[in-house]
């Protein structure tokens with residue numbers, strides 16, 4: 001069995017492109033060109049140069065000695081938190097802005113919930129001097145003021161979505177409407193391995209730099225390119241896709257996906273999409289999503305804004321249903337505790353999203369010789385207020 005996308009844009013039975021007919025030309029143009037463009041030596045050269053000089057790659061693969069001692073196993077952290085802008089999202093936005101330029105687009109749109117993807121998009125638009133419009137729910141604009149300010153400083157226009165629940169899915173609807181109205185000059189930068197084919201595959205390929213680096217970095221540390229486990233938190237699934245990518249079809253390497261249980265999987269306040277989700281269509285893709293009995297998308301909840309997404313990418317839906325990846329859900333409290341533990345043991349303040357991945361060590365026992373690579377997807381500066389309130393610091 002292959003766990004990668006097939007020619008039709010499916011991972012098993014998940015994926016595809018379920019889009020309004022008026023969007024078809026835009027998505028089709030991208031589908032016909034993305035692999036060709038990515039294979040061009042000039043594209044590869046520019047992409048790799050920017051990852052090195054602008055993002056600061058390769059990100060270190062750090063052996064967490066004190067954390068490893070505590071849990072009596074070998075834990076490596078892939079330090080995406082050290083990237084420019086503080087998370088893995090920039091790998092994808094760099095790739096997509098170069099793609100947009102190759103396709104002759106001079107106007108960029110995006111939607112954002114917590115604002116992290118909006119900031120990563122505004123960053124690369126400033127870098128390239130392209131116009132940037134970010135759609136964001138009115139409620140999210142109020143909740144995420146620092147990220148809104150960042151986007152504005154970077155020259156982006158932030159447009160409030162005022163319909164429906166005034167959150168992420170409404171912002172997505174606005175972005176799609178914009179794209180339908182501007183098919184020729186506009187590229188839509190999607191921020192995770194979600195959306196209609198070819199987005200999940202394209203974003204996974206841009207994030208694949210992460211496991212490409214892990215292979216040679218682990219070889220230097222341990223004399224092998226293969227860890228026993230790779231571990232990542234999953235919102236839409238892009239940092240997980242990055243750490244899994246080169247190991248997807250190698251069953252010697254076990255994949256662990258960590259979802260946000262919020263207040264508890266059965267509490268009604270959760271974002272554990274694979275466990276709670278059923279098949280449906282969201283953002284143009286057939287996948288698992290949290291929905292009511294009559295198919296309305298349920299508002300997810302997690303203390304970490306980046307995991308607060310009602311669906312999951314089609315690659316991950318397939319990894320879940322096929323059993324290739326083990327899915328573990330972690331509550332708000334357990335994630336926060338694990339995040340604070342990393343601060344004390346290693347001197348690293350993680351994003352709360354990443355803290356979910358770190359919390360598995362209290363749930364699951366590993367062998368002393370097991371080699372684990374955990375994706376430290378982002379840094380915790382953006383989450384300081386949440387840490388302060390949670391621990392009464």
Ligand SMILES: *Cc1c(COP(=O)(O)O)cnc(C)c1O
Pocket residue numbers: 087088089116191192193233234235236237238239240306307351353354377378379
């Ligand atoms: C956005 C974000 C995530 C979740 O998104 P994925 O696409 O699942 O990776 C995780 N960690 C951080 C730090 C983020 O900003």
